[in-house]
Amino acid sequence: MSAISASEKVDGFTRKSMRKAQKQRKSQGSSQYRTQCAPVELSPLPQLKDAPSTEQQELFTQKLQQCCMLFDFMDSVTDLKSKEIKRATLNELVDYVSTNRGVLVETTYPEITTMICTNIFRTLPPSDNPDFDPEEDEPTLEASWPHVQLVYEFLLRFLENPDFQPSIAKRHIDQKFVLQLLELFDSEDPRERDFLKTILHRIYGKFLGLRAFIRKQINNIFLRFIYETEHFNGVAELLEILGSIINGFALPLKAEHKQFLMKVLIPLHTAKALALFHAQLAYCVVQFLEKDPTLTEPVIRGLLKFWPKTCSQKEVMFLGEIEEILDVIEPTQFKKIQEPLFKQISKCVANPHFQVAERALYFWNNEYILSLIEENIDKVLPIMFGSLYRISKEHWNPTIVALVYNVLKTLMEMNCTLFDELTSSYKADRQREKKKEQERDELWKKLDELRLSSAQNNSHGLPSVQNNNNNNNNNNNSNNNDTQDKSAEAAAVTSENKDPDDSVAAIESSPCAK
């Protein structure tokens, strides 16, 4: 990357637009290094469709073996002819497996898996960009995608072929295979992850014996992501697969699955890059709750525990998820969590970030949530009332104020008496607070006066206080006796003898009590 001149920086940091411009060129990476020997040219083999059926098997195997030759795509000029031959061959193989029956005989399985392993299993190259931010930056794409894509396609068709026999394939598609497949989910290339997602989904579906292993490995990946590295590009894809698995859970739910929910899915909400996979994560959580409603309480308590405190974007996501959960919640479960939940919601509606407040207020547009609130209005309204009323007067954003009106009106229509009671007690509280404030202000004024008078007394030796009071535009004209009694206290209060002019200035500049 070229050096960035000082003029292109702001506060010493590179301007984001500059950084983006540098990355506009699509970055590609690949770790498919060619073997050290001299470039081997591929000789084109005859077409499968032209070959007589007796020779097709043999030809098929030859082509598979041919495709085990890897090419360097970082170099865009060498071996163009051979690359093209391989590409065409792969294409042909994809067709062959998709359209013909009786193609998958037992002997082909090892050849197929070898070809696949050779082509796709590789150590992923380290990212070009060490500060890769998945939300902002363009991903590094796989340079050898023209070939790799076809290999993935082939694997998928292979798995989906009607003649596919898991009992034979399981000798080759084993735990080691799955482990390597899972590692590839960290690829930055979204196309690759998309294929991997579908492939792993099919493998999970067909290989019953691998299911527990796959789940365990996914757990490990997630736990490492949450607690150790905070880096993994394939979280969303894995969650999508899990969604379809959770959807198929048998009832009653196994302990293992419940543990997964509480120990992995809920903590996953704390990840910094939540925005990338929140939709899939929320879907998984809601699926769990639809399967077993008794999980509602621990889930919501878990979310409340991890409630974002400084990231407003995340808070909005959490609120969205809560609404999704409330959409499916059972009324008995709602009663269990209504109090802690609405305490959090009442904080959210008062949040100065308008998007958070908006999202929280919009809950009242949801018919089902309204019916839940209605049933429990005596618990919910007192919690919400204070902050709603306060922000109706204080919030800076006019849209929020209008939404608060809607919410208050809705609540008022639900139960007028309770609403009126809360209004009057709120007003009474405010009156009391105001009174206290006033009293406090009066006390300070008095103390200031006394301090000034005691300062005057000390410097000029004048017992009378009247002159000082007039100077101070003060209405509290205390009589001499009072002042002299209090001046002893005032002397105790003031630590130093201030210059009278300073004191006057101080009093005149202090704001009048409201």
Place this chain on the structure above:
Amino acid sequence: MDAYKLMKELRVNYEQEAHYLPKESGLRLIESTTEDDSRISAKCRDAKVEDLWSLTSFFGYSTQTFVLAVNLLDRFLAMIRIQPKHLSCVSVSCLHMAAKVTEEECNLAPPVELIRIGQCRFTASDLCRMEKIVAEKLNFKSNAITALTFLDMYHQIALSHCTDRKEILSLEKLEAQLKACLCRISFSKAKPSVLALSLLRQEIHAVQSEDMLEIASHIQRHLKITDVELRLWSERVARCLSDYSSPECSKPNHRKLQWIVSRRTAQNLHSLRTVPELPTIPEGRWDESESEDSCEDLMSSGEESLSSSLGSDAEGPYFPLHLRRQHLHA
């Protein structure tokens, strides 16, 4: 606070209250109208008054403002036939007019804000014009004698007679009940003095105070309110209040509330409802052994408890007993 002075003032107000009553024939006309696009019905007026109540509450206006606004509204509607589409403008103008005479300058909500919050379709200049029309038709100067006027006075009288019972009769509660009654157009037919007295008696019955009851009777005699009239309105008030204070909730009417949110929030609202692309994979039944291909192979001894519990099928406290036994026998 002089009881004698109060009684005298009461008398004066009683004599004048007729000036501020809405025309009864007009009110009856409204009550008898069925739901129609061309005329105001009772339901429509009641709904609008409830809206006014919400606005009063929201902007922190006093009960006096609300009661005065409703009084102006009813008098206007009883006098002039208007189309339902103008009802919103008329009612908000009444509210604004009432607020101007009752509330302090600093607490007055600007017309634009009133219109925005009330989700009204007219402009501030429309409001201004309507205010002039209403003021002119009703010959409105600064105030009106309403049920609240009487309620306040009755309350003061009651207090002045039994100073040690200050806490019992809550003026706020009475005011809230009055607001509830005013939401039904039928109560606008009552004489304010009678309505207020009915409310007072209702509350006195609730707190079961004999002394207060005597005072109420005293007032009744002083104003020469007939028993028949008082009984009629007391019954209606009792029914209305029992609805108001019932713990049952009424389903909020979501008819016309507009929920306006910012563009960004609107975009994100339904982003979670994605249709899953991958088909569901049903979990195997209990007797289908899922740990066929020895996941023990890769499990080393040094793994944490999480992984070991994840591999097991039949352990854990959540596992129902009878199935556990079945698995062991399989």
